[in-house]
Structure formats: C-alpha cells, structure tokens
Amino acid sequence: MKLQKGAIVNGFTVTDKRSVREVNSEAWSFEHKKSGAKVIYLANDDDNRVFSISFRTPPADSTGLPHILEHSVLCGSRKFPSKEPFVELVKGSLNTFLNAMTFPDKTMYPVASKNPKDFRNLMDVYLDAVFHPNLYNQTEILMQEGWHYELESKDKEITYKGVVYNEMKGALSSPDALLQRRVRAVLFPDTAYGFESGGDPEDIPQLTQEQFVAFHERYYHPSNSYIFLYGDLDIVDTLEFIDSYLAEYDEVDCNSAIQHQKPFTRTVEKELEYPVSSTEKLEDKTFYSLCFVAGDATDPEQYLGLQILEHLLLETPAAPLKQALIDAEVCKDASGILVESILQPMIGVRISGSNPDQKDRFVKTVYQTLEKLVREGIDKKLIESSINVFEFQLREANYEGMPKGLVYNMRVMDSWLYDGDPLVHLAYEPVLTKMKTALTGRYFENLIERLLMENTHRALVMLKPRQGLEEAKSAKLRQELAEFKSGLSETELNKLVRRTKELRQRQQTPDSPETLAKIPLLAIEDIAPKVESLPLQEKRENGAQILFHPQFTNRIAYVNLYFSVSAVPQELLPYLFLLARILGKVSAGQLSYSELSNEINIHTGGIQFDVSAFSLSNTDEQFSPKLLVEAKALVEKLPQMFELVSKIINKSCYDDEKRLKEVIQETTATWENSITGYGQAFVSNRVLGYFSPVARYTEYGMLDFYHFVADLEKNFQSKAKEISAKLREVAELVFAKNNLLASIALEEESYPAFQAAFPQFYADLPRRDDKPVKYQFTLSRDNEGLITSGKVQMVAKAANYRRLGFSYHGSMKVLETILRYDYLWSQVRVKGGAYGGSAKFERNGNLVFFSYRDPNLKETLAVYDEMAEFLKRYDAGEREMIKYIIGTIGRLDIPLTPSMKAQRAAEQYIRGLAQADRQKERDEILQVKLDDIRKLAKLVDAAMKENYLCVLGNEEKIKQNKTVFGKLVQVFE
Numbered sequence: 022m023k024l025q026k027g028a029i030v031n032g033f034t035v036t037d038k039r040s041v042r043e044v045n046s047e048a049w050s051f052e053h054k055k056s057g058a059k060v061i062y063l064a065n066d067d068d069n070r071v072f073s074i075s076f077r078t079p080p081a082d083s084t085g086l087p088h089i090l091e092h093s094v095l096c097g098s099r100k101f102p103s104k105e106p107f108v109e110l111v112k113g114s115l116n117t118f119l120n121a122m123t124f125p126d127k128t129m130y131p132v133a134s135k136n137p138k139d140f141r142n143l144m145d146v147y148l149d150a151v152f153h154p155n156l157y158n159q160t161e162i163l164m165q166e167g168w169h170y171e172l173e174s175k176d177k178e179i180t181y182k183g184v185v186y187n188e189m190k191g192a193l194s195s196p197d198a199l200l201q202r203r204v205r206a207v208l209f210p211d212t213a214y215g216f217e218s219g220g221d222p223e224d225i226p227q228l229t230q231e232q233f234v235a236f237h238e239r240y241y242h243p244s245n246s247y248i249f250l251y252g253d254l255d256i257v258d259t260l261e262f263i264d265s266y267l268a269e270y271d272e273v274d275c276n277s278a279i280q281h282q283k284p285f286t287r288t289v290e291k292e293l294e295y296p297v298s299s300t301e302k303l304e305d306k307t308f309y310s311l312c313f314v315a316g317d318a319t320d321p322e323q324y325l326g327l328q329i330l331e332h333l334l335l336e337t338p339a340a341p342l343k344q345a346l347i348d349a350e351v352c353k354d355a356s357g358i359l360v361e362s363i364l365q366p367m368i369g370v371r372i373s374g375s376n377p378d379q380k381d382r383f384v385k386t387v388y389q390t391l392e393k394l395v396r397e398g399i400d401k402k403l404i405e406s407s408i409n410v411f412e413f414q415l416r417e418a419n420y421e422g423m424p425k426g427l428v429y430n431m432r433v434m435d436s437w438l439y440d441g442d443p444l445v446h447l448a449y450e451p452v453l454t455k456m457k458t459a460l461t462g463r464y465f466e467n468l469i470e471r472l473l474m475e476n477t478h479r480a481l482v483m484l485k486p487r488q489g490l491e492e493a494k495s496a497k498l499r500q501e502l503a504e505f506k507s508g509l510s511e512t513e514l515n516k517l518v519r520r521t522k523e524l525r526q527r528q529q530t531p532d533s534p535e536t537l538a539k540i541p542l543l544a545i546e547d548i549a550p551k552v553e554s555l556p557l558q559e560k561r562e563n564g565a566q567i568l569f570h571p572q573f574t575n576r577i578a579y580v581n582l583y584f585s586v587s588a589v590p591q592e593l594l595p596y597l598f599l600l601a602r603i604l605g606k607v608s609a610g611q612l613s614y615s616e617l618s619n620e621i622n623i624h625t626g627g628i629q630f631d632v633s634a635f636s637l638s639n640t641d642e643q644f645s646p647k648l649l650v651e652a653k654a655l656v657e658k659l660p661q662m663f664e665l666v667s668k669i670i671n672k673s674c675y676d677d678e679k680r681l682k683e684v685i686q687e688t689t690a691t692w693e694n695s696i697t698g699y700g701q702a703f704v705s706n707r708v709l710g711y712f713s714p715v716a717r718y719t720e721y722g723m724l725d726f727y728h729f730v731a732d733l734e735k736n737f738q739s740k741a742k743e744i745s746a747k748l749r750e751v752a753e754l755v756f757a758k759n760n761l762l763a764s765i766a767l768e769e770e771s772y773p774a775f776q777a778a779f780p781q782f783y784a785d786l787p788r789r790d791d792k793p794v795k796y797q798f799t800l801s802r803d804n805e806g807l808i809t810s811g812k813v814q815m816v817a818k819a820a821n822y823r824r825l826g827f828s829y830h831g832s833m834k835v836l837e838t839i840l841r842y843d844y845l846w847s848q849v850r851v852k853g854g855a856y857g858g859s860a861k862f863e864r865n866g867n868l869v870f871f872s873y874r875d876p877n878l879k880e881t882l883a884v885y886d887e888m889a890e891f892l893k894r895y896d897a898g899e900r901e902m903i904k905y906i907i908g909t910i911g912r913l914d915i916p917l918t919p920s921m922k923a924q925r926a927a928e929q930y931i932r933g934l935a936q937a938d939r940q941k942e943r944d945e946i947l948q949v950k951l952d953d954i955r956k957l958a959k960l961v962d963a964a965m966k967e968n969y970l971c972v973l974g975n976e977e978k979i980k981q982n983k984t985v986f987g988k989l990v991q992v993f994e
Contacts, residue, residue, distance in 0.1 A: 032264040054244035057272035062250040070252035071426030074132035081214030084228035085220015088123040089167035099153035100884025103532040109540040113904030113913040133424040142541035146940040148266045167893035172517040188856040190812040190875030195697040196295045207480040245275035251426030284478040296491035296810040306486040312369025319441030331357040332405035339615035345390040351379045353686035373690045381885040406622030413626040440499040555926035569768035570923040579920040580763040582650040588791035595729040596747045601630040610672040617964035624661035636715040638934045643866040644715040659778035670756040675748040683845035692727040701873040708819040708971035717798040757789040804987035809974040814974030816881040820964035823866030832953040833862035848884045866987040
C-alpha cells in the first residue's frame, strides 16, 4: 500500500509527511480515527528499531502515583498474566533497550530491538501492559511496587516497605538531586511541576488503591497516548498490529493538558535542610541555586539557545559565571541547572561547598557577572566553542549504546507533549544557523538580558546541612507508626499481618508453566552463533604501535592514546588519578586554561582523560595500568586535535596554585555527590579491593581518591608546592614514546589523514627507560561499614573464585542473568523492597554481588549466603533455560557505536583476550544446561564463605549492625 497524506491505513489517517534530513528520516504522522491515538514514524534504514508509547501524566500530589504506576503496569496484564512480564522479557529478549521512565509530566514505555520477531514481541507485551494491567484487581501490586504496612506478627514493629518507596529514599539522599527537585517545586507552586512525580517518601504512604486505579483510568487511554516508531519497519503491518489494541476504544477528552505557571513578580526565596551524619562537619556543606523559568519548550530556537547559554556560562573551564563564583570564594564548585523537557524550561546556577552566610554574595556575584557580560559582550571564541560542542554532538549522533531512535523520541516529546510541532527539535539546521549569528551579533547577550536579568520568575533556594536530621525523621516515623499500630483493633492488626503474609505468598509463588508460556520467546536459532568480530589491524607509524579500527565513522576520527603508567611508584598513584582530573583544566603552553577549553571545543568533539587498570584475562594479580587520552574530531581537524593533545600532555602548567586549588575543590565537591548518588560502584570496588590487586589499584581512584583530594584541599597551603612537583613527576613518567599504544577508528580512505597528523605528535614525546614498578599492596579483610547520611544501603559481598580452585566458564554469564532477574530480583527487590540487586562474574576470577537503594543490611547479606542452596535446588525447564540464554546473549550483543567498537577491541587486545576466547564463551553460553548452573553452587558457596563484605549507607542502620563489620568508617568529614 502506498502511503500518502489523507489516506486511511488500518484505522489510521495519514496526517502529514515530511523529510527530516538532519536525522536521515522520512517523518510520517498518523491519527487513529476511532480512539484519537497519535503516531509519529521516522522511516529510515536503521535496523535498531524503536517503539514507545507515552502518556501525559501530570501529578496532582507527591505520592509518586505516575512513578508507581510505571512500575505496576508491567506486573502482569490481561494477555500476559504472569507476575512480572517485564522481567520475563528481560530474561529472554535480544532487546537493545527495554525499560520505562517517569518524567515530571509524562511516562514513557520504550523498547528497541534489531530482531524483527523480538521487536514485535516487545510491542505486544508493552501495549497489553499499559492498556490492560492486572493492577485493578490485584491490590498486592501497589503494595509491592509502591508501599504497604509491613507487619510479620502482632508483636513485631510495623514498618513501611515498597520498591518505589525505597528507590525514592535513595534518590533523595543526594543533596544535589534533592536541591534540583525542590527548586522545581518552588518555581511551579501552582502546576503539576510543583509535585514530585517520582514520589516523596513522606507522601507515598498517602496513596490509596482507589487513587491508583482512577489515575490509570483517566490517563492511560489511547486518546492521551503518544506512539513513536523508528527504523526499518513495515509500517502498514505495524499499524495493523497497533490497531488491534486501539480499536476497542472511542476517543475521549482526558483533560491532561499541562498548565502554565503564572509568572512571579519577584524572587521567591526558600531555605531547606538536608541530613549529614553525626560527626560530619557543617562548614562548606551548603548548596545554593538561583533558577529562572525561561520561555516555552515548543520554541525550537529558545530550546537550543538555552542549552548553549547554560554551557557557555557554567559548563567549561572558560565559563565566565562559573569562574566568577569561584573567584568570589563563595563556593567550591559551580555548575548549571537546565531542565528543558518540561512545558516551561528552567535554567539556573547551582553552587556547592558554600556556607549559610554567603547568600547575598552569591546573588550579587551572579548578577554583577551577567551585567558585565551584557555590557561588555561575551568572548566570541567562547560562543563559537559552545556552539561547536552542540553542533558536533547533533551531527555525530553518538549516544554510547542508547538507540538513536530513543533519543529522537525524547526530543520529539519535548514539543509534541505540549501540542507543538513534534519535529521542531529534530530539524536543527535552521536553529543552528540562527545561533551562529551570535558570532557577529549580540544574540546571547540579549538572551541573558531577556531571560535572566529582566525575568522576575525566579527562585533562590538554600539547602544547608543539619546533623541528626535523618535520625530525627526516622525516630518521628517510628513513633508515628507505633502510635498508628497502638490505635489498631485486634481485627485490624490481624488484617495487616494477613495482608503481609498474602503479599509474601504471592511473591514466593512461582507463575505456572502455562502462564509463563504466554510470554513470547525467541528460539536459539534466532541467535547468531558467531561472536561479532571487532575491526582491528596492527600497524606501526614512525616506530609507534598503532591499533587501526577501519569502519564507517561519518568522517569522524576517534583516537584513544593508551599510555602505560606502570613506572609510577606506588606512593604516587593518588597523584596519577589526580593528574587525569587536572589535565585539560590548567594552562598549557601559551594557552590559558580558558583559551585551551575554547580551542578544544572549537576544533574537536572533546578530549578526556582517565586511568584504568586492565587485568589480564585470566588473573586479577597481573594487570596493565594505563592513562587513557580519549579524543575525537572531524578527520580534517586531526592536526589541530593532535596539537592540542600534545600541548596538554607536554606543556601543562602545574605551578598555578590558584588554579590547582580550584580544580581540587571542584573535584572534591563532585566526588561527594558521586559517592552519594552512585554508591553501588564505590562499594563494589571497595570490597573487591580487600583481596584483589587490580581492584586495590583501582581503589586509588575511587573512595581512597576522594579522601586523598579532600585532604589536599584541607591542607592545600602547606602542600601546594608538593602537589605541583608530584603532578609534574607523574606526567614525566607517563607521557613518553615507549609508553604509548595508539588506537584510531575511522574509514579506511581517511587513514592517510591520521598518518599525516600523527608523526609530529609522536616526535614531541620524549623517550624514557623507566622500569615497571612491582606494587606491594596491603590486602586485608576490612569488612567496612561506610557511614553516610543516606537513607538506604548499598550491600556487597565478593571473592575471587580462581584462587578457590575454579575457572571461568560461559555459564557464569547465564548465572548472572538468572541471579539478577530471578533470585536477587525476588529476594532483594520484590521481597526486600530494594531498588535492585546484581551479580558480576569476571574472567579474572573476581565476583561480586551487590544491592542498591536497599532498606536492609543483614537480611541482604543472608540472601547472598543462601544463594548456594538456591542453586543446588535450582530447577528450570528447557524453555526457561532457553530464555536465560537468549537474555544473556542480548546483554552481550548490545549495538556498539564506532567509538565503542574501537575501545572494546583495544581493551581486549591489552588484556590478551582473543577472538577465539570470546567465541568459546559464546559457545558455552549457547550450550548451557541446567546442570551447568547447579554446578556453580559449589563455587558460590566457597566464595560466600570467604566473607568479604562491605556496606555503604545509613549511619543508624550500620551502627545497629556494627558486629557485622571489621571497622566503621565515616565517609565524609
């Protein structure tokens, strides 16, 4: 059937067709005649297909109803009645994306897959889930995913439990996240944005089953849906399939429109508190934000203009507002706040490492700086550099593993949801042209004047620390629950105990084979038997070892320079990790650090630095540590890119004490937020570092690094000369010809451009003959309780199975899938109420189990210890094993961008991992049998008996369980 505007296709009217060359697509718009559902289809030859259905879901309170509903619709439906169809899909799909997301005003259900059969299966389950969920008649779903009173027996303490309840306790533990969420509430007091769509733990227990059902009835209707399709599809057949779900509905008015907030006539100020641990100092712990409501999301020019403005003001070493705030000594770090995916975008500045008496100075500095920029004009080089950053990103369209179609989907929603043109944020060329007028005119100066200086719709929020706040809140909650319990009758108590047991019973009762069989499943034959071959050719240029990865890159060169750091003495390792944070942020050669930042952004797509230790494929005791310089640029810009990299690594200035102090302060502030927000990464490596040399090396760049830089900051005046000298010493040990392994990804025909640009860079490197250092790490079973002010825990146990006599086998990857989506999902998330739990088995012998946003501690450690018994008794039919095999391959076969392919190939080369090793692993996965999984019980049992454990989290909880630990550690001073 030929599509044309006005045609009727399987119940849909073709309402529009446009070419969007920026995303290489033909955009088709459809409307379902009967239900009013709207569809956008971006047609192109991308085989990584995307489908999503989204709903406008404005919250009316902070009970987290949209978020809990997002979890709950995926807990069984009319056609797929199993308790967790989502989990069953994750176990046995080749998806390249499978999730659901709650935003302040919408809920999205996207899926992606390169396998057409799998793609249709995913669509089927998601469409049935959103329109026909089991939550109407199964009240245990709200109890499990949202909240419930937990009462195991009448004499026990009553508590709140629920997945979202604990997820949001974790999400709001980070002061940075808390600040941004509270700012939005202050700026939009009269609209949906004034509420927390994710849920505030203090409000979540107010949600009732009746409200829950009513919200779904109102908003999860096709008339309120936004359906998005992307990629190489048979659109006629796809519309017919979607119509099979929509045809039973008539169009209705869901009354879901987002309302505009009436502008403020003056600045609104708010002072809030956040908890810190009992011994944590209060000095330099205050956060501030000054934010503005700016325009409308449907305006494409302002949408991109705000992004560029926020970047040039606050997001680079050359950013004038950031530097002014640092120079004024009102904070340790300053960054931007930009939320453009709401009806009225908000833009602002956030500072950390400040104090309560700095409010007036903060505000004065912001306005004086903005006034100066408007009066004197913004540096045109800075404007050019920021515009180039966004132009490079838009043209590159490299989203590091996330399907392009999903990113485009989210951009479409940023106008479509508000009844604007859905394609305005994809067709970026006219807007970029408009932005470039700023290179000769006053575009951004006028934007500052109009959206910031003259804008009275703004909020000033202070977030200051308070010791004992979390303990006080916990005590108050316990008292309230105790009073609630004391007011219950015998009948009511028995009912709560019964409901708790009924929920447990539901959670523990497996779905029947007949129910599980309704979830669509691929066959083993649908999996490619051969592992993907990553392009790699070994070459030499001017004596340097080169790894060349020929592939289509759209004329972008991806260059990774791996410098061996094995000559860096053990006592200097903290400075090695600091060096990676300093490079590119200090002056280099004749370029000041702000000039350097501009040049990087004008001529490249970015230059980044990191330190990694690559263990050999079969041991954690031998490893190759590298400092990685990761750079990318258009092929014609390779000479400029190499010149900039050369300046940075050979001519960086380490003697500017003022600048060193600024970067160290910024690093400390950034890491404080990272530890709170991403604790599972820190606790996982920490526990491995008790026994694993490669993890112990990495720990110099993890929690130990935070303590190192915090000490440098505290004692900077006395250590400044030492810091400069040691950074220079480390740099000289690292950046040498004989330390370099270069990796380059670009088209074959562009390789001569690399050959022409590389020699001068290589010639500028010195040659050294330093011998590798033999590190002597002190390894011990510290079993730490890492204390923070967080409301939940990250709980980890680990061991090295090779040292226990076991060897790596592909079945371990299948076991990861089984544990993540069966045992740990059931025990840690569903029953325990944590946001998640995971397992990781590495080739080098290291294994780690960890939970995140977990209300429990001892209980989760017991879950790990009981895992071996679970595996001994583990039973799964052939269909279930096939499902886990497919899901495992799906995780391993995520689509790789050209830069990801090059980096993965280079890292496997460094680790000594051959194509044959990868193929052997794949063969073992595809041939896994039930008995292979059961055999791993012995390994897990031996590993858990090693009793290496680490927990990061709530002070009160850790101290209550202090006998578990070898030592208690205050993470923050």
